[in-house]
Amino acid sequence: MVATLRPKPGPARSYRFPTFTDERLPSGLRLVTAPVSNLPVVTMLVLVDAGSTNDPPGREGVAALTAGLLLEGTPLLSGAEIAEKFERLGTSVESGADWDSAFVKLTTLSARLEDAATQLGQILRQPAFPDREVQRLKAERLAEILQLETEPRGLADEKFSEFLYSPDSRYSKPDEGSTETVSAISRTDVENFFRANYRTGSTTVILAGDVTPESARALVDKAFQNWTLGTAESQKLVATARTGRKSVHIVDKRDAPQSELRVGHVGLPRKVPDFFPTLVMNAVLGGLFGSRINLNLREAHGYTYGASSFYDWRRGPGPFVVSTAVQSDVTAPALHEILLEIERIRTEKISDDELSLARDYLDGVFPIRYETTAAIASALATLVIYDLPADYYDTYRNNIRSVSVDAVLSAAQAHLHPDMLQTIVVGDARAISGSIAELGLGEMQVHGS
Amino acid sequence: MRIPVETFRLDNGLFVTLSEDHTTPIVAVNLWYHVGSANEKAGRTGFAHLFEHMLFQGSAHVGSNEHFELIQRAGGTLNGSTWLERTNYFETVPSNELALALWLEADRMGELLPAMTQEKLDTQRDVVKNERRWSVDNQPYGTMLEKLQELVFPPSHPFQHSLIGSMEDLSAASLDDIAQFFATYYTPDNAVLSIAGDFDSAEARTLIREYFEPISRGKGKPALPPMNLPAVFGAPLREVVQDDVSLPRLFMAFRSPIFGSDQYYAASIASTLLGMRKGSRLHRALVRERQIAADAGAFTLDLAKGSDLLVVDVTARPETPVTQLEEEVEREIDLLHREGVSDEEVRRAQALIETDLIASLQSAGERADRLSMFATYFGRPELINEQVDRYRAVTTSKVNELVAERFGENNRASLLYVPREGVESEKLLAAAVGAG
Numbered sequence: 001m002v003a004t005l006r007p008k009p010g011p012a013r014s015y016r017f018p019t020f021t022d023e024r025l026p027s028g029l030r031l032v033t034a035p036v037s038n039l040p041v042v043t044m045l046v047l048v049d050a051g052s053t054n055d056p057p058g059r060e061g062v063a064a065l066t067a068g069l070l071l072e073g074t075p076l077l078s079g080a081e082i083a084e085k086f087e088r089l090g091t092s093v094e095s096g097a098d099w100d101s102a103f104v105k106l107t108t109l110s111a112r113l114e115d116a117a118t119q120l121g122q123i124l125r126q127p128a129f130p131d132r133e134v135q136r137l138k139a140e141r142l143a144e145i146l147q148l149e150t151e152p153r154g155l156a157d158e159k160f161s162e163f164l165y166s167p168d169s170r171y172s173k174p175d176e177g178s179t180e181t182v183s184a185i186s187r188t189d190v191e192n193f194f195r196a197n198y199r200t201g202s203t204t205v206i207l208a209g210d211v212t213p214e215s216a217r218a219l220v221d222k223a224f225q226n227w228t229l230g231t232a233e234s235q236k237l238v239a240t241a242r243t244g245r246k247s248v249h250i251v252d253k254r255d256a257p258q259s260e261l262r263v264g265h266v267g268l269p270r271k272v273p274d275f276f277p278t279l280v281m282n283a284v285l286g287g288l289f290g291s292r293i294n295l296n297l298r299e300a301h302g303y304t305y306g307a308s309s310f311y312d313w314r315r316g317p318g319p320f321v322v323s324t325a326v327q328s329d330v331t332a333p334a335l336h337e338i339l340l341e342i343e344r345i346r347t348e349k350i351s352d353d354e355l356s357l358a359r360d361y362l363d364g365v366f367p368i369r370y371e372t373t374a375a376i377a378s379a380l381a382t383l384v385i386y387d388l389p390a391d392y393y394d395t396y397r398n399n400i401r402s403v404s405v406d407a408v409l410s411a412a413q414a415h416l417h418p419d420m421l422q423t424i425v426v427g428d429a430r431a432i433s434g435s436i437a438e439l440g441l442g443e444m445q446v447h448g449s
Numbered sequence: 450m451r452i453p454v455e456t457f458r459l460d461n462g463l464f465v466t467l468s469e470d471h472t473t474p475i476v477a478v479n480l481w482y483h484v485g486s487a488n489e490k491a492g493r494t495g496f497a498h499l500f501e502h503m504l505f506q507g508s509a510h511v512g513s514n515e516h517f518e519l520i521q522r523a524g525g526t527l528n529g530s531t532w533l534e535r536t537n538y539f540e541t542v543p544s545n546e547l548a549l550a551l552w553l554e555a556d557r558m559g560e561l562l563p564a565m566t567q568e569k570l571d572t573q574r575d576v577v578k579n580e581r582r583w584s585v586d587n588q589p590y591g592t593m594l595e596k597l598q599e600l601v602f603p604p605s606h607p608f609q610h611s612l613i614g615s616m617e618d619l620s621a622a623s624l625d626d627i628a629q630f631f632a633t634y635y636t637p638d639n640a641v642l643s644i645a646g647d648f649d650s651a652e653a654r655t656l657i658r659e660y661f662e663p664i665s666r667g668k669g670k671p672a673l674p675p676m677n678l679p680a681v682f683g684a685p686l687r688e689v690v691q692d693d694v695s696l697p698r699l700f701m702a703f704r705s706p707i708f709g710s711d712q713y714y715a716a717s718i719a720s721t722l723l724g725m726r727k728g729s730r731l732h733r734a735l736v737r738e739r740q741i742a743a744d745a746g747a748f749t750l751d752l753a754k755g756s757d758l759l760v761v762d763v764t765a766r767p768e769t770p771v772t773q774l775e776e777e778v779e780r781e782i783d784l785l786h787r788e789g790v791s792d793e794e795v796r797r798a799q800a801l802i803e804t805d806l807i808a809s810l811q812s813a814g815e816r817a818d819r820l821s822m823f824a825t826y827f828g829r830p831e832l833i834n835e836q837v838d839r840y841r842a843v844t845t846s847k848v849n850e851l852v853a854e855r856f857g858e859n860n861r862a863s864l865l866y867v868p869r870e871g872v873e874s875e876k877l878l879a880a881a882v883g884a885g
Contacts, residue, residue, distance in 0.1 A: 003555075003660055004510050007548035009523065013474035013647065038472040040450065041808050080737055083728035088793075090800030092726045107808055136740055143743035143767055146695045150589045150868075257582045289517045299514055302575025305583050325583045327575075357522055364524010368475050368541050372811040 015367040017393035018376055021213040025221060028200035028229055032380050033216040034208040036373060040110045042209035043373035044117060046124070047381055050102040050197035052175040053237050053316065060170065061177015062185050062193045065137055067095045067102040069190060072133035074126050079133055082123055089116050099175055099314045100385050102197075107374055110210035114219060121223025127194065134187045141182050145174075152253060153325070156260035156426040159447075163249050163422050164266060164319055169238045171316070200224070201231030204384045209373035239316040241266045246421045246442035252429035259331040259427030263338050264321035265420040270313040270386045276399045277407035278311065278415055283358035284408065285309050285345050286322055290357060292341050297324060303334045315386065320415070328428050332435035335423065339439070342421070346412045349405050362400045450807065451834045452816060455650060456824070461666040462638025465657055466820045466830040468645040470813070476646035478550040479539040479817035480558075481825045483641075484634035486614075487533050487607035487673060487754075495577065495614010496622055498531040500630055502573040504538065505529070509560035513569060516553055523549055526814075533608055534753060535825055541814045544647035548656050554642070555660035558635060565627050574619055581613045589694040590866055600688050601702055601758060601862045607673050608755060636667025643820040643830070646813035676755030680704060681860035689865045696743060697765040697774050700864040701782070703855050705759040708751040709827055714843045715851040716749060720759050721798035722790055722848075723747040728797060731763065734781055741769045741777050753826040759855070771867050779861075786856040789849040802840050 020034035052063045071093055072079035086092050091108040104124065108116045148154045158174055165172035173181065205224070207216045272278065279287075286293035286309025297307040307324035322342070326334040370376050383392055423441045425432065437444055455467040486497045507513045520527045525542035540550045585591040595611040602609035642661070644653055681704055706712035724731045724747025731745035744764045749757055761782070765774040809815045816833070823832040 003552065003663075006510070006519075007552050007656075009543075009549065010545040010547075012543060012545045015474050038470070039807060039811055041804075041811065080728070080733055083726065083733075084797070087726055087728040087797045087801055090804040092728070092801070107804065109804055109807060136737070139740070139766060140736075140743050143696060143764075146767055147589065147743075147764075148695075150693050150695045152587055256587055258579070258587045260587075288521060290514065290521055295514070298576055299572065302572040303579070305576055305580040325579070325587070327579055327582060357518065361521045361524055364522075364543050364546075365526060366524070367473055367543065368524070368526055371473060371475070371813065372808070374808075 017370060017379070018208070020380060022390060023217075025217070027221070027224065027227060028231075029220065029224055029227070030204040030384070031216060031220050032204060032206045032384065033211065033213045034376050034380060035210075035212055036208060036376060037210045040210050041107060041373050042110045042113045042207060042211050043105065043107045043377040044113070044120070045103060045105040045206040045377040045381055046120070047204045047206065047384055048102045048198055049202035049232055049234065050193070051097050051100040053099050053170050054193075054197055054232075054235055055170065055177075056189075058181060059185050059189050060173045060181040061141065062189050063097040063102060064176040065134070065141070065182070065185060066190050066193045067097040067104070068137050069129050069133060070095050070104060070124060070127045072137070073128045073130045074123055075128050077123070079130075085119055086116065091116050093120065097175070099171070099318070103381070105377070113211065117219050117223045125224070125226060129187055129190050129194070131187050134190060138182055138185060141176055142179060144176075145179050145182070152256065152258070152260040152426045155251065156262050156424055159249065159251050159426065160262035160264070160319065160321065160422070160424045163247070163424055164242060164264070166238065166240045166242050169240060171239050171318070172242070195228070197232045198228065199230045199232050200227045201229065203227070206377045206380045206384070208376040208380065237316040239266065241420065244420065246419055246423075248423040248425070248436060248441040248444045250429045250433055250436065250444065250446045251424065251426045252446060252448055253426055254428060256426070256428045257328060258325045259328050259425050259432060260325045261331070261335065261338070262321050262323055262424040263335065263421055264319050265417050265422060266317050267311045267320035268415060269317050270315060274407070274411050274414070277403050277411040280355070280358045280362065280400065280403040281345065281408045281411040282309055282311060283362060284350050284354050285341060288358065288361060292345070293322060293338065296337050296341060297326070297334055301330070301334075301337070303327065303330045328431055331425065331427060331432040332439055335436065335439055335441070339418065339421070342416055342418055346416050346418070349409050352405065355403070355405050355408065359400055359403060363397045366397055452810060454820065454831045454833065456830060457654070459637065459658070459662055461662065461664055462636070463661050464641045464824055464828075466641065466643045466824050467650055467653060468643070468816055468820060469648060469650060470645065471647045473813075474544045474647050475541055475813055476544045476547050476550075476644060476648045477539065477541045477813035477817040478547070478554060479643045479645070479814065479821045480537065480554055481641045481821035482536045482635060483534070483639050483825050484536055484670070485532050485534045486610065486612040488634065488670070489610070492618055492621060493626060494610045494618040495612070496618070496626060496630065497536060498613060499573065499577050499619060499622055500627065501529045501531045501536050502577055503565065503570065503627060504557055504561065506569045506573065507564035508557040509563045510556050511553060511564070513564070516557070519549060519553060525550065531612065533612060537818065537821065539814055539818060541646075547644070547648050547653065551656050551660050555664065558637065558640065558661070559664040561631055561635065562628055565624060567624060570622070570624060570627065574622065577613075578616060578619055581616070581619075585613055589692070590698055592690070592692070593700055593864065596688065596690060597700060597702055597758070597760070597862075597864050600686055600864055601682070601704070603678075605674060606678070606755070607676060608752065633667065633670050637661060637664050638666045639670060641821045641824040643817040643824065645817035645820065678704065678756040680854060681857070682862060683859055685858055686862035687865070688863070689867060691869045692866050694866050694868050696767060697769070697771045697868065698866045699763050699774055699778055701761040701778060702862040702864070703759045703860050705749060705757045705855055706851070707755065707757050708753040709832075712851055713757065714839050715847045716757070716759055716855070717802070718795055718798045718840065718843050718848050719790070719851055720747045720749050721802060722794040723785070724761060725798070725801060730785070730794070731761065731781060735763060735777060739777065741766055741773060771865070775863065775865065782856055782861070785852055789852055790845060792845045795843070795845045795848055799840055799843070803837050806836050
């Protein structure tokens with residue numbers, strides 16, 4: 001017989017998010033350093049205020065393309081030589097852009113940090129944007145868009161954004177651009193974007209791991225000397241809903257064995273005042289394995305392998321979405337259950353038990369999230385991107401713990417809008433549209449894939 | 450840089466590895482059962498994985514779904530996964546919750562069956578069928594692993610059949626199967642328990658004794674049929690799959706030395722220099738220079754018995770004809786086979802692997818999982834500390850011996866995905882070519 005009594009937890013050991021320094025160097029560059037030295041590893045993350053929301057209209061995708069091209073050549077080195085130089089040091093650099101920033105990052109053994117950082121500085125100082133590489137990366141993005149046409153998950157995400165936001169909103173188009181906009185980008189567009197956005201005043205270097213603030217400062221001073229001074233201007237973001245009424249869009253995929261479902265509406269900007277109650281509310285609704293939506297759709301009904309809800313946090317109001325894939329013949333019942341759950345969390349208080357599950361999880365899991373230098377660097381990036389206070393991580397757990405049942409109900413009522421839900425289904429239209437029409441999800445449109 | 454490793458074995462056969470590290474107040478508990486899809490009987494493909502789902506449905510003192518709830522309430526993360534040769538279960542929790550994680554694992558190892566019901570089995574069967582639809586049937590190239598297994602392993606070989614299983618076999622699984630599988634494979638003498646992170650070794654030993662010692666040893670498991678295979682296929686193998694995909698994609702597999710063998714490290718370096726990161730041969734030649742591929746990579750499956758597989762994975766650009774994709778990949782492999790690799794390439798691969806190995810040890814869950822892996826496959830968890838040296842010891846001539854033996858025409862299996870014929874995909878292709 002195994003012991004029948006559940007063990008009780010012992011006394012908790014205290015944990016603190018790694019302390020870090022945050023300074024502005026004479027060049028205007030911001031430097032954030034978190035010394036953590038259990039293993040000889042360092043992550044270096046360069047963050048530039050040059051994300052996709054800075055894309056000029058008609059050239060959507062240029063931010064992502066520019067970030068990708070940073071590593072594809074300088075006047076002296078080809079892209080292949082750059083890749084080789086880093087890989088010989090046992091590291092490789094990754095670059096890209098998300099909605100709010102462009103990033104360049106690498107993780108290296110600390111003994112090779114200086115070489116890697118120096119190389120990185122040299123390369124970022126004068127990217128040459130060779131035309132051949134511009135054309136190649138464009139072609140690779142176009143191939144990726146084509147792949148999406150047969151990839152139901154990605155297609156559902158993309159169509160959801162398209163039907164959620166007004167066409168003049170940057171968020172209505174893929175962050176890396178569409179076939180039309182990517183095709184229109186020229187080498188000059190890339191160069192102009194770089195000149196306008198890559199400035200010291202718009203750049204933060206984050207170092208986390210086996211490094212000291214002093215050595216980090218010396219390293220960054222040396223690596224990033226002669227960068228263009230000044231700060232870039234951000235564009236005004238339009239992020240309005242496409243429609244004020246609920247509606248349903250079916251993207252036809254003949255004979256699909258499953259329907260990919262996305263149900264949601266325009267959500268909230270990251271700096272919303274009731275961020276913590278909203279976070280806990282979403283954890284109860286669909287943010288955990290034990291959340292209402294997953295237990296209902298997966299464990300009670302067996303409709304799906306998994307179902308979740310989340311707020312896609314951005315500087316502007318990103319989407320709120322319930323996301324799942326269900327077998328085709330239960331598409332309508334699954335949608336019905338999702339709507340019920342959204343309605344229920346707005347009308348009834350959650351139980352104390354549900355509140356404690358969400359709070360205890362979010363509080364307790366905190367130290368597990370920051371085990372690696374890459375995770376710590378990315379947490380620091382969150383502070384920089386959203387301009388959160390320096391004690392954000394020190395107060396995080398208290399903020400979670402102080403969320404009440406009433407605060408969750410208020411957040412649900414304020415931030416979930418059943419009348420504005422947009423429902424996107426990628427599935428077999430012939431088989432599912434009749435039963436979906438009976439759900440009253442608003443006007444229905446069927447689209448060819 | 451070494452991580453500490455202690456081991457002991459309980460009288461019932463449970464092998465335990467402990468690795469203390471007090472940097473962060475968290476601890477990882479990890480259990481490997483030495484059973485995977487390879488152990489499934491005929492007509493029950495997918496059963497090992499379905500069984501993994503059932504392990505989260507409660508046990509004698511744990512309610513349905515309570516395992517998840519208790520760990521998440523404790524502020525922990527958890528999951529399980531099934532592979533051809535093993536099934537693992539793992540949780541990372543705040544260090545003061547170690548006892549809970551161990552107790553939950555012991556309760557389901559000792560007394561799973563009282564909690565099993567037909568209703569739970571039926572629901573999880575539906576969940577797994579939806580997992581199959583989601584990750585295999587309704588996903589471009591999703592059938593890759595099962596098609597590859599079928600192509601490269603002989604019919605009676607334990608690695609030949611699907612891991613996720615067929616819908617028909619999943620439908621046939623019964624509660625009797627659950628009871629039999631549990632009694633045969635989920636026994637302490639067929640498992641390894643690893644703990645890594647912030648804990649006290651003496652306390653952990655006491656808890657492990659208290660919770661796991663009462664569980665009885667198993668009666669032994671049936672031996673797997675012979676798994677050894679010749680070093681090469683003998684003749685080229687090829688299968689073309691017409692599927693709902695936008696771009697042609699070629700998976701070319703090579704029989705390669707089993708995980709952990711001396712030759713494995715040479716194969717792993719060959720795979721890295723061929724297809725890991727942008728400086729690799731395939732990326733450089735096919736994506737960057739000749740621009741016929743949208744993406745190119747290579748990996749090994751890391752099978753520890755019979756024969757491993759090294760797989761090259763190249764996706765065509767929209768304008769690249771399928772025949773050209775195949776020819777150009779063949780050409781790269783021919784070149785490798787004919788001329789071998791350079792010292793420079795081997796050093797690049799070694800450096801990349803070393804950084805990845807060390808960076809991965811930052812996570813307690815990763816350390817515990819690797820300890821379990823080395824203990825399960827080789828009875829030697831301390832191999833975790835020898836990996837960097839094993840890779841460093843590989844010379845260019847060792848890689849070239851491997852390449853000469855394994856990359857010839859007699860050891861290539863091509864699994865080629867091409868867009869299903871039809872107006873739709875032609876239209877898409879035409880549009881993309883026009884746009885580029």
